[in-house]
Each structure stands twice: as C-alpha cells, then as structure tokens.
Amino acid sequence: xxxxxxxxxxxxxxxxxxxxxxxxxxxxxxxxxxxxxxxxxxxxxxxxxxxxxxxxxxxxxxxxxxxxxxxxxxxxxxxxxxxxxxxxxxxxxxxxxxxxxxxxxxxxxxxxxxxxxxxxxxxxxxxxxxxx
Amino acid sequence: xxxxxxxxxxxxxxxxxxxxxxxxxxxxxxxxxxxxxxxxxxxxxxxxxxxxxxxxxxxxxxxxxxxxxxxxxxxxxxxxxxxxxxxxxxxxxxxxxxxxxxxxxxxxxxxxxxxxxxxxxxxxxxxxxxxx
Numbered sequence: 001x002x003x004x005x006x007x008x009x010x011x012x013x014x015x016x017x018x019x020x021x022x023x024x025x026x027x028x029x030x031x032x033x034x035x036x037x038x039x040x041x042x043x044x045x046x047x048x049x050x051x052x053x054x055x056x057x058x059x060x061x062x063x064x065x066x067x068x069x070x071x072x073x074x075x076x077x078x079x080x081x082x083x084x085x086x087x088x089x090x091x092x093x094x095x096x097x098x099x100x101x102x103x104x105x106x107x108x109x110x111x112x113x114x115x116x117x118x119x120x121x122x123x124x125x126x127x128x129x130x131x132x
Numbered sequence: 133x134x135x136x137x138x139x140x141x142x143x144x145x146x147x148x149x150x151x152x153x154x155x156x157x158x159x160x161x162x163x164x165x166x167x168x169x170x171x172x173x174x175x176x177x178x179x180x181x182x183x184x185x186x187x188x189x190x191x192x193x194x195x196x197x198x199x200x201x202x203x204x205x206x207x208x209x210x211x212x213x214x215x216x217x218x219x220x221x222x223x224x225x226x227x228x229x230x231x232x233x234x235x236x237x238x239x240x241x242x243x244x245x246x247x248x249x250x251x252x253x254x255x256x257x258x259x260x261x262x263x264x
Contacts (some may be wrong), residue, residue: 018248021173023194030254031247035167041153062155079257100253107246111239115163116150121232122162125211 033078034104038063038071043097043105044112046081050096080104165210166236170195170203175229175237176244178213182228212236 018027033039038060045051045059057068072095075081080101086092097105150159165171170192177183177191189200204227207213212233218224229237 016252018251020176020244020248021191021193025251026255027248027251030251031172031244032169034243034247035169035172037164037167040163040167044152059153061153077258077261078254079261100250100257103246104243104250107239107243111166111236111243112152112163114235114239115166116152116159118232118236119150119157119159119162120148122210123158125232126209129209129211 030078033074034080034108036071036074038067039075040108040112042068042071042075043080043101043108046095046097046101047105047109050094053093053095056095075101162210165206166212166240168203168206170199171207172240172244174200174203174207175212175233175240178227178229178233179237179241182226185225185227188227207233 019025020028020031034043041060042056045056051059057063057065060068072081072083076083079098082096082098084094151157152160152163166175173192174188177188183191189195189197192200204213204215208215211230214228214230216226
C-alpha cells in the first residue's frame with residue numbers, strides 16, 4: 001500500500017492506494033475475488049439485472065450451489081453485491097450489484113467481451129504452438 | 133459460441149465469437165487464463181517491459197518457480213506472451229507481450245488499478261459486513 005498525503009496537508013485525509021504487485025497488500029485479495037472463476041461470471045451476469053439465487057445459478061452455467069453461495073458472500077462482504085432477503089413464503093432472496101460492484105463488473109465485462117472476440121486469434125496461436 | 137454469417141455471404145468468412153456464459157465455449161478457458169491468480173500479475177508486470185524469468189519472478193512477488201513457468205507457458209500458447217531464448221552462456225530467456233497480449237494486459241491493468249483505488253471502499257464495506 002502507498003499512503004499519499006496531499007501536499008497541502010490541511011484537513012484533507014491521506015489517501016490509501018493499494019498495490020496489487022505487493023504480496024502483502026489487501027488489494028491483491030480483492031483482485032482475486034473479482035477475477036475468480038465464478039466471481040467474473042457472477043459480475044457479468046448481474047450487469048444485466050438483479051437475479052434470484054436459482055436464476056443466477058442457471059445464468060452462470062456450471063457453478064455448484066455451494067460455490068455460488070460462497071462467491072456471492074465474498075462479493076457481498078467486499079461491497080460489490082447487494083443481498084435482499086424478502087420476508088415471503090416461500091423465502092426469496094435477490095442479488096444485485098451495488099454502485100461499486102457496477103464499476104467492477106463494467107471492467108470485468110469489457111475483459112470478457114474482449115476475450116470472446118479474441119477467441120479465433122487465440123485458437124490460431126494454440127494451433128501454431130502445438131504444431132511446433 | 134455464436135457463428136455469425138455475414139448477410140452478404142460472398143467470400144467473407146463467418147465470424148466466430150465466443151460466449152463466456154456458455155460452459156462449453158473455449159472462451160471461458162481463455163478468460164480463466166488471463167484472470168488466473170498469477171496470469172493477472174504476469175500480464176500487469178509485462179506491460180512495463182520485457183523480463184527475464186528470474187526478474188519476472190521478483191516482479192510478481194510470491195509466485196513459485198513452478199507456477200510462474202506454468203503460467204508463462206499457458207499465456208505463450210494462447211498467443212499473449214512471446215518467449216525468446218537467446219543462445220548464450222549462461223542461457224537467457226526473455227518474456228514479452230505480443231500485440232494480442234498487450235490488449236489483454238491493458239484491460240487487466242485497468243481492472244488492477246481500479247481495485248487499488250477501490251481498496252478503502254472495500255475495506256469499509258467489510259467492516260460494515262463484519263459488524264452486522
């Protein structure tokens with residue numbers, strides 16, 4: 001972490017900025033949460049709209065119930081996902097992005113779209129590599 | 133995967149676009165490579181300049197020799213990293229980004245910088261969550 005103290009150090013507080021290349025910096029853990037296998041796909045899915053747990057599990061094809069619950073809890077604790085439990089019968093829980101989560105999901109979504117478009121180039125590179 | 137055939141289907145080839153929400157689409161694997169724990173940090177480090185293996189290991193603090201070698205090989209096969217072995221004594225191997233890798237690293241780097249700046253907000257969210 002770097003602590004940047006403003007030059008004009010009046011009442012303005014010091015700004016803490018993380019450093020993902022520093023193994024001790026907690027920002028590295030946050031980066032791992034938003035880039036985790038299921039974290040990425042949950043953020044991308046929630047960009048569309050809020051989801052109930054079971055809907056989200058279908059949208060993020062392949063995730064187990066346990067891994068989805070764990071991923072959502074991690075993203076909720078980090079302030080990226082809002083969990084809303086409705087006191088109805090049967091119980092209903094909705095998940096949506098917070099404003100902070102929308103920013104993260106926007107950047108992750110751009111990366112996802114880029115990868116989708118890079119697919120033919122990557123497959124060509126793999127064929128070249130494998131035939132060496 | 134979606135195969136989009138141009139309406140005016142003359143000699144133009146069909147364009148293959150991946151779909152990371154499809155569990156069978158190979159783009160999901162590519163996304164996992166560029167967002168893997170060490171893949172992210174290797175891409176971010178290589179944005180600065182080319183590195184020799186041992187230098188890169190210091191730049192990506194915390195990575196084991198084995199994991200770094202495996203990460204570099206995966207990124208090389210995907211066409212993101214260029215590996216150049218120099219026939220000198222002692223042997224020297226340089227790693228750098230390909231043009232495709234620069235695009236990936238640019239997007240991953242933006243996400244990394246955003247996370248570094250989001251650190252205070254995430255830590256505040258965690259304190260609120262833990263005190264509930």
